[in-house]
Amino acid sequence: MNSKVLQVTALSLVSLVAAVAPALAQTPAYPTKPITLVVPYPPGGPNDTIARALGPELAKALAVPVVIENKPGAAGNIGTGHTARAAADGYTIALPGSALSINTVIFDNAPYKIGDFRAVGMVAQGPVVAVAHPSLNIKTIAQLVAHARANPGKLSFPSGGKGTSPYLAGELLKNTANIDMVHVPYKGTGEFIPDLLAGRVPVAFVSPLIARQHVDTGALVPLATTGTRRLRGWENLPTLEEAGVAGFRVLPWYAVVVPAATPTPGVNKLNAALQQALASAEIQKKLVDLGLDALPGTADEAQAVVVQEVQLWKNVRLSD
Known part of the structure; x- marks a missing residue:
């Protein structure tokens, strides 16, 4: 290749970079449009109550609307399965509970695997x-x-x-x-x-x-x-273990999750927004009313909880 061709090629590359760079610089950062928060249960339950309190706080932190979408049915499997199949672009998130993990143990035909999700963060935990x-x-x-x-x-x-x-x-x-x-x-x-x-x-x-x-x-x-200690506001009520049922513990948790292939920068931004939301007085009050404790933390910590819950229920005999 002669020097004139090399000069032309170099000039072409410089021109291409010069043309592309402004376009890349102008690419808006996530998020730029409304985010759908899927609740895999009907309105009125704890997942829905938490989501409707959390939505406005997440919207404030992310500067885009957060739309609550109830997709109930099949013990949460319909809405959770829908989220697993959604585009992994950060615009479909879900707020399942412990059933996210447990359903993979008790349903042979669950429409998702734990590996289909990536945890954004825990929201709360508490007894019933x-x-x-x-x-x-x-x-x-x-x-x-x-x-x-x-x-x-x-x-x-x-x-x-x-x-x-x-x-x-x-x-x-x-x-x-x-x-x-x-x-x-x-x-x-x-x-x-x-x-x-x-x-x-x-x-x-x-x-x-x-x-x-x-x-x-x-x-x-x-x-x-059903917790390991007496519940705030119910101090006169014993735990099941105190009442004589040894080893009894059921502490449901709630978490925000996204499809597994969601890019890390988006997950990190969602986690930061979730931490901000959990620190708000409005969310703190709602969780106390629900008898729950907020669970701030990292996405990795939340992922560990999701995986550990699968192991916890593998040895419990469950009926249909």
């Missing part, structure tokens, strides 16, 4: 409250266990579907107390409350926020909480 309908005339876990043993297969408990915290708490109680109760799945927590209040499903595990309003009116009787 065991309650009974007054018609049972039961006021303690010991009385519930005795009643269930005397009436095997006669008591039923509801949930928002397999993998949800009400389901897991009921199943773990069956395992640890060696009792027989019938699981009745619904599409979401909000769906089973009317039947619980009517006594058609007389025992349940529900979020403290939902339990509080019905306990205060006498419509439900509180029995115990």
